[in-house]
Amino acid sequence: MGVVAAxxxxxxxxxxxxxxxxxxxxxxxxxxxxxxxxxDLPQGRFLTxxxxxxxxxxxxxxxxxxxxxxxxGEIFINGQPVSAVPPxxxxxxxxxxxxxxxxxxxxxxxxxFPLKMRRHDARTIPEKVERYLDLVRLGGYGxxxxxxxxxxxxxxxxxARALVFEPDLLLLDEPLAALDRKLREEMQLEFRRxxxxxxxxxxxxxxxxxxxxxxxxxxxVMNGGAIQQKARPxxxxxxxxxxxxxxxxxxxxxxxxxxxxxxxxxxxxxxNGVRLVGIAADAALAAxxxxxxxxxxxxxxxxxxxxxxxxxxxxxxxxxxDCIFEGDRVVYEIRVPDLAxxxxxxxxxxxxxxxxxxxxxxVRLGWNARDMHVFQK
Amino acid sequence: xxxxxxxxxxxxxxxxVLERLAAIVWPSSFQRGLPYLMLMPALVLxxxxxxxxxxxxxxxxxxxxxxxxxxxxxxxxxxxQRVLTESFFATVAGRSLVGSVIVTVITLLLAxxxxxxxxxxxxxxxxxxxxxxxxxxxxxxxxxxxxxxLIILGNQGMVNEALGLVGVxxxxxxxxxxxxxxxxxxYMLPFAVLMLAPALTAIPGELESAAASLGAGWTRxxxxxxxxxxRPGLVGAGLVVLTLSLTDFAIPAILGGGTQDFIANAIxxxxxxxxxxxxxxxxxxxxxxxxSMLVGVVFMLFGAGTLAMTGDRK
Numbered sequence: 001m002g003v004v005a006a007x008x009x010x011x012x013x014x015x016x017x018x019x020x021x022x023x024x025x026x027x028x029x030x031x032x033x034x035x036x037x038x039x040d041l042p043q044g045r046f047l048t049x050x051x052x053x054x055x056x057x058x059x060x061x062x063x064x065x066x067x068x069x070x071x072x073g074e075i076f077i078n079g080q081p082v083s084a085v086p087p088x089x090x091x092x093x094x095x096x097x098x099x100x101x102x103x104x105x106x107x108x109x110x111x112x113f114p115l116k117m118r119r120h121d122a123r124t125i126p127e128k129v130e131r132y133l134d135l136v137r138l139g140g141y142g143x144x145x146x147x148x149x150x151x152x153x154x155x156x157x158x159x160a161r162a163l164v165f166e167p168d169l170l171l172l173d174e175p176l177a178a179l180d181r182k183l184r185e186e187m188q189l190e191f192r193r194x195x196x197x198x199x200x201x202x203x204x205x206x207x208x209x210x211x212x213x214x215x216x217x218x219x220x221v222m223n224g225g226a227i228q229q230k231a232r233p234x235x236x237x238x239x240x241x242x243x244x245x246x247x248x249x250x251x252x253x254x255x256x257x258x259x260x261x262x263x264x265x266x267x268x269x270x271x272n273g274v275r276l277v278g279i280a281a282d283a284a285l286a287a288x289x290x291x292x293x294x295x296x297x298x299x300x301x302x303x304x305x306x307x308x309x310x311x312x313x314x315x316x317x318x319x320x321x322d323c324i325f326e327g328d329r330v331v332y333e334i335r336v337p338d339l340a341x342x343x344x345x346x347x348x349x350x351x352x353x354x355x356x357x358x359x360x361x362x363v364r365l366g367w368n369a370r371d372m373h374v375f376q377k
Numbered sequence: 378x379x380x381x382x383x384x385x386x387x388x389x390x391x392x393x394v395l396e397r398l399a400a401i402v403w404p405s406s407f408q409r410g411l412p413y414l415m416l417m418p419a420l421v422l423x424x425x426x427x428x429x430x431x432x433x434x435x436x437x438x439x440x441x442x443x444x445x446x447x448x449x450x451x452x453x454x455x456x457x458q459r460v461l462t463e464s465f466f467a468t469v470a471g472r473s474l475v476g477s478v479i480v481t482v483i484t485l486l487l488a489x490x491x492x493x494x495x496x497x498x499x500x501x502x503x504x505x506x507x508x509x510x511x512x513x514x515x516x517x518x519x520x521x522x523x524x525x526x527l528i529i530l531g532n533q534g535m536v537n538e539a540l541g542l543v544g545v546x547x548x549x550x551x552x553x554x555x556x557x558x559x560x561x562x563x564y565m566l567p568f569a570v571l572m573l574a575p576a577l578t579a580i581p582g583e584l585e586s587a588a589a590s591l592g593a594g595w596t597r598x599x600x601x602x603x604x605x606x607x608r609p610g611l612v613g614a615g616l617v618v619l620t621l622s623l624t625d626f627a628i629p630a631i632l633g634g635g636t637q638d639f640i641a642n643a644i645x646x647x648x649x650x651x652x653x654x655x656x657x658x659x660x661x662x663x664x665x666x667x668x669s670m671l672v673g674v675v676f677m678l679f680g681a682g683t684l685a686m687t688g689d690r691k
Contacts, residue, residue: 067586087589100587104605113601114591161591171590 017079018043018201019064019169024073026059026225033059035225036073041203041218046195048204048212051222052248058173060222061205065171066090078168088117093162093200094171098178099154101146107157108133108142114165132160135194152183159194170195172204176211188214209249213237221245242282243375246294251331253300253344255293256377262287267374269293272340276314278372290377298347299371302332305362312366318344320361330355334363430665437658441651448655456659466643466660473639474667476554477623480561484618485611487562488569492610493603495570496577511567519564523631526560527551552634560628565621569614576610577603612679619675620668640664 019041026034034056041047049057062068064075066087074081082090093114101110111129120128133139136156146154155175162170172191176184192215195202206212212219213233221228221236221244229241240246243254257271267280269291278293285291301309309315318334321343332346346365357363438452460466495507514522529535530550537547550556580603588598626641633639638646640660647657 065586065590067589086594087586088592088594090590092590094587094590096583096587098581098583100581100583102584102587102602102606113588113593117588117592117597117601165592 016043017041018045018077019203020076020079021060021064022074022076024060024063024070024075026056026063026068027071032225034063034070037222037225037227038073039220039227039230041201043201044199045217046192046202046204046215047218047220048206048216049220049222050206050209050212050248052207055222056225057205057207057222059225061171061173061203064169064203065092065094091165091168092171093165093167093169094173095155095158095162095175097174099158099175101154101158101161103146105146106142107138107144107146107149107153110146110157111142111160111164114161118165120165128164129160132164133157135163135197136160136190151179152187155179155187156190159191163194163198163200166200168201170200170202172202172206174206177206177208184208184211185214191215213249221248223248239281240294240373243292243294243377246373246375251297251345251347253295253297253342255295255339255342255372256290257293258290259285259287259374266369267291269374272338274316274338276372277369278374279370281373282375284376285374291374292377294373294375295344295367295371297331297345298349300344300346300365300367302334302346302348302357303364303366304357305364307364309364309366313369314372315364315366317362317364320357320359320363323355323358325355332357332363334365336365430662433658433661436654437662439655441653441655446652456655459656460659460663469638469640469643470663470667472554472637473623476558476561476639477619480558480565480622481615481619483558483562484565484569485615488566488573488614489607489611491566492570492573492577496574497582511570514563515567519627520631522564523560523628526556526563526632530556551632552636554633554637556632557629557637557639560632561622561625564625564628565618568621569618572614572617573607573610576607576613580606608679612675616672616675619671623668623671624664640667 017040021037021039024034024037025032037056037060049060051057059068063070064077066082066085069083074083076082077090077092102113105113108126108129111132112125115125115128116122129142130139133142136159138153138156138160141149141153141157144153146157149157158175176187176191179187188211191202191204195215204211204215216233218230219233219236220230223244229236229245231239231241236245237249240249246252247254255271255276257269257276259267259269260275261268262280262285265280266277267285268275268277270276271293276293278295281294282291301312303309305317316336316338318336320332321335322333324331324333329347329349332348334344334346336342336344344365436448437456438454439448439450440453440455441447442449491507491511495504495511498504498507517525527534531537532547532549532551534550536550541547584602584606585598588602593601623639624641625639626645629637629639630642630645633642641664644657644660644664647653647660
């Protein structure tokens with residue numbers, strides 16, 4: 001019986017909720033920075049809050065960190081309400097946008113700072129500092145001053161400092177935004193590696209959709225202070241819950257129209273007289289309402305005019321307006337006269353064929369109905 | 378292909394002519410001398426100061442003949458001997474030194490929270506109010522302000538009248554050491570705040586948030602982060618307040634009422650009351666020496682780099 005109880009406890013701890021945000025709002029006068037945000041984050045997960053600037057994602061993070069107090073709702077960390085707890089009494093490590101390393105201390109002193117402030121045993125501090133500097137691959141750099149380190153090395157010091165006191169929660173406030181692309185992508189993988197190695201529950205804030213898809217177990221997309229969707233990266237990408245998410249993640253074409261027929265899964269709509277079929281992705285759809293169909297640029301196939309795209313359900317003709325070579329792919333901008341001259345963006349990833357069209361060429365586009373997500377407009 | 382004439386407006390032609398004229402007056406080969414030329418006025422001013430110091434040094438080595446009221450022809454160290462041996466001068470020097478140190482400490486203690494609040498407050502109205510409150514006394518000269526304190530603190534002043542209403546007999550608030558120190562602190566506060574504010578602005582607010590998230594409460598954030606990082610500002614403000622109050626004249630003269638002379642008052646007396654230019658010059662040089670030594674000691678203790686004049690260190 002004792003064994004069973006232990007098993008139950010262990011099973012319970014796997015799905016234990018580390019952070020629970022319940023109806024949290026933040027209002028500055030009449031301006032609502034965050035509105036009725038609610039989500040649960042299980043222990044050990046890597047969550048990214050993704051959104052454009054001004055979407056409320058940083059405000060939400062600052063409330064979790066304790067720098068701002070919600071004007072409504074409550075945040076729970078390990079089941080305890082924390083609104084009344086000041087930041088320095090919360091066990092939260094945070095990596096700041098501008099890193100906020102202490103310039104008058106060495107790398108090792110920066111990492112030792114939280115241990116001293118949290119009154120860890122002074123004899124264990126040097127060993128812990130060394131262990132965490134090794135973890136971020138900065139062994140031997142402890143004596144360097146902050147201004148003697150490169151941008152990437154400073155990132156690593158900031159991560160070590162935020163993790164060394166073994167916090168319940170790690171918060172990342174767009175720390176990678178200022179880095180150049182190559183270093184940023186390297187650090188994204190580094191964040192992921194360290195997070196998996198330590199199993200620390202992490203909340204990351206970014207406006208970089210690629211970063212969100214790469215590092216996260218789960219994504220929350222925010223806009224206008226409200227949570228738009230919470231899903232695994234692959235689901236947020238493949239099955240966006242509304243037009244904003246579809247537009248924000250990936251490169252998406254929108255075809256405006258009016259619903260003519262609706263089943264539980266399929267929506268048929270008319271755009272400029274053309275009948276288009278897609279997945280009914282929005283519960284608020286109804287026949288006769290205006291709608292927009294979202295179609296990813298990479299789901300569209302391109303062929304010469306008169307070319308055979310028999311395996312595709314929808315085929316339209318168009319003319320190449322522009323063609324942008326991006327190395328691993330070509331982005332075509334194609335005007336489609338049948339759809340009121342709408343400009344559609346199409347990716348061609350096939351290196352064999354991807355430069356075969358130029359501006360002015362007559363082409364044919366095709367896609368499948370399952371790739372078109374229809375939302376209320 | 379030649380560009381059409383209309384594409385080259387008249388104003389450009391005028392500028393071309395001006396530039397050609399400028400090239401005749403100041404050929405581009407002189408360009409490298411330009412920074413030095415711009416440095417000249419400052420160098421001339423400093424040079425004049427050195428000349429004056431040489432003159433004062435010369436005067437300090439001559440004694441006053443009290444019969445003829447002429448300076449002696451030959452050099453002597455008698456003035457220096459008097460300054461170092463007579464207790465009057467030691468008292469004045471001690472009073473000035475101790476006073477300026479006390480004033481510096483109190484001023485920094487008061488200026489720091491003021492500057493901190495001014496820099497960190499999210500309310501721009503409060504920031505403006507604090508700035509105006511700081512600058513207003515600047516528009517009132519030091520002497521006028523000292524007289525203002527006479528009106529407020531005098532035996533028939535506002536403070537004593539108010540005390541009289543509740544039955545307290547008049548207290549002597551003026552013409553003593555605390556009154557002088559009080560006046561000096563009030564005079565120095567804006568200087569200190571204005572020197573501290575940029576240093577505090579240079580500390581990103583994010584550092585304080587970071588310290589909080591790492592487990593430091595307000596006092597420990599202040600002690601470990603804000604205070605060390607504001608050291609350049611504190612040293613700069615401290616030096617300014619220290620030297621200004623050490624050499625101040627009006628406040629000790631007016632609020633001290635002749636009983637609380639600082640070094641500057643003693644120098645004034647020597648030059649304009651007893652007409653002993655030699656003694657006045659000696660005291661002046663001693664003041665320069667003491668001031669320079671104080672600055673030197675501060676630089677040795679805290680490093681000259683504390684004034685943020687380290688250049689581009691990588």
